[in-house]
Amino acid sequence: MSSMKVHVDPDKCQGHNRCKALASELFELDGYGNAKEVGDGSVPAALEEKVELARANCPEWAIVIVEE
Amino acid sequence: MTRSATNGQRPPVGDWATDWDHLDPRWRNDPYPIWDELRSRCPIAHTRRFMGAYLPTRYEDVRAIAYDTERFSSRRVIVRDYRLDPPPSTPPITTDPPEHKALKQILLPLFVPDEIAKIEPQTRRLCNELIDKFMSEGRCDAAQQYSRNVPVRVIATMLGVPEDDGDLFIRWIHEILEVGIRNEQMMRDGMAAMNRYLAAEIEKRKDAPRDDLITKVVSGKINGERLTDELALGMLRLLLAAGIDTTWSAIGAALWHLARVPQDARRLVAEPELMSTAIEEFLRAYAPVTMAREVVKCAEINGHPIEAGNMVLLAFPAANRDPAMFPDADRVIIDRKENRHAAFGLGIHRCIGSNLARMELTVAVQEWLKRIPDFCLDPARPVTWSEGTVRGPRSVPILFGKTAC
Numbered sequence: 488m489s490s491m492k493v494h495v496d497p498d499k500c501q502g503h504n505r506c507k508a509l510a511s512e513l514f515e516l517d518g519y520g521n522a523k524e525v526g527d528g529s530v531p532a533a534l535e536e537k538v539e540l541a542r543a544n545c546p547e548w549a550i551v552i553v554e555e
Numbered sequence: 556m557t558r559s560a561t562n563g564q565r566p567p568v569g570d571w572a573t574d575w576d577h578l579d580p581r582w583r584n585d586p587y588p589i590w591d592e593l594r595s596r597c598p599i600a601h602t603r604r605f606m607g608a609y610l611p612t613r614y615e616d617v618r619a620i621a622y623d624t625e626r627f628s629s630r631r632v633i634v635r636d637y638r639l640d641p642p643p644s645t646p647p648i649t650t651d652p653p654e655h656k657a658l659k660q661i662l663l664p665l666f667v668p669d670e671i672a673k674i675e676p677q678t679r680r681l682c683n684e685l686i687d688k689f690m691s692e693g694r695c696d697a698a699q700q701y702s703r704n705v706p707v708r709v710i711a712t713m714l715g716v717p718e719d720d721g722d723l724f725i726r727w728i729h730e731i732l733e734v735g736i737r738n739e740q741m742m743r744d745g746m747a748a749m750n751r752y753l754a755a756e757i758e759k760r761k762d763a764p765r766d767d768l769i770t771k772v773v774s775g776k777i778n779g780e781r782l783t784d785e786l787a788l789g790m791l792r793l794l795l796a797a798g799i800d801t802t803w804s805a806i807g808a809a810l811w812h813l814a815r816v817p818q819d820a821r822r823l824v825a826e827p828e829l830m831s832t833a834i835e836e837f838l839r840a841y842a843p844v845t846m847a848r849e850v851v852k853c854a855e856i857n858g859h860p861i862e863a864g865n866m867v868l869l870a871f872p873a874a875n876r877d878p879a880m881f882p883d884a885d886r887v888i889i890d891r892k893e894n895r896h897a898a899f900g901l902g903i904h905r906c907i908g909s910n911l912a913r914m915e916l917t918v919a920v921q922e923w924l925k926r927i928p929d930f931c932l933d934p935a936r937p938v939t940w941s942e943g944t945v946r947g948p949r950s951v952p953i954l955f956g957k958t959a960c
Contacts, residue, residue, distance in 0.1 A: 501905040519663040543893035
């Protein structure tokens, strides 16, 4: 079975916060509002649709999804 | 010192590709066909007006310019008929790297989602108080009696100044960013009045700090050093000016859309879970804000040479209608899944207030729909639009209840 991981590229993120709004379980913000993935970025199967939505709404193309 | 190129009467635009003018009445009333035509015929238009300025209309080109802070400086962010030297400073939006980051980091923590969530209940109350005033009349001007008053009162409260001063702020913004594009004296007068007001507020906070944005900016530090008064004043000019007519325009445009497309209003009432994607779609389709850059080094964008000394009107609203980026770009699809719109800019100058604007827009539409689910445009009265840097409706006559269509 494949597993999915998500990563926010910190050099691209500008803090639009769309990912946090769309998939709050998977992203957290620092004090400046920049996002990073929660923990090691593992995406439970139930959240795969949400993470895809977050990726598709990031104006900076900062969200990378890797299937392992 | 001021250099001025254009005086007197404004000639109508002949060819938009070589003579564009965002103050032309055709742009003001309906810019979308202009941008569509340019995108297919001449995606980076130029004009000799404004002492020389480019107009990119493709998403890809707008994005490339927004990301290229080395050739495209933010020292000037408004396309005007004249150029002020030095240009008016409202850091960090008028600041380039490397100074930009530390200045932006002073403001960013004040606008993160957790901070904005704190003022949501009062925004909801405010919206209902505004609706109370016209509810029994069955008609209103949604731009003047509703949208206009939400952001200005919220930012006044955040800054820590009287809500009733909002009319002053709106006048200054009109003078600086709208009329002031062509009228230098008006721009200077508006700026001077805003400076006097903010300087007095800064002095008050020095003696007695308060729990408000002005105090937080005045006590802001970079590498342990207090901001100079000039820097603090410039940042407060930004906080005062950036969040008023912009969000007013966004709320007004959303309600204008829902008045014209009642099936979208009905769907949002029936399926409130669509509100978040609907708000993003309104922001995409009716993005109010264009910013500008000054070309400081010659560049090439998609094979198109860009000459230093010109301005660039960074038309985020045009980028948002680019069919190469957004399928059915001219259709408003309130459940659009993929939406990387540029309403709040792209790159390092992403709007600091985007979380605040989204909250205000969401709350204003939600509270309106709760109280006034059925409404339409009043066919007897015109919808009017603002001019220049920020485009949004300034009159949206609405009928509802017994008088509704």
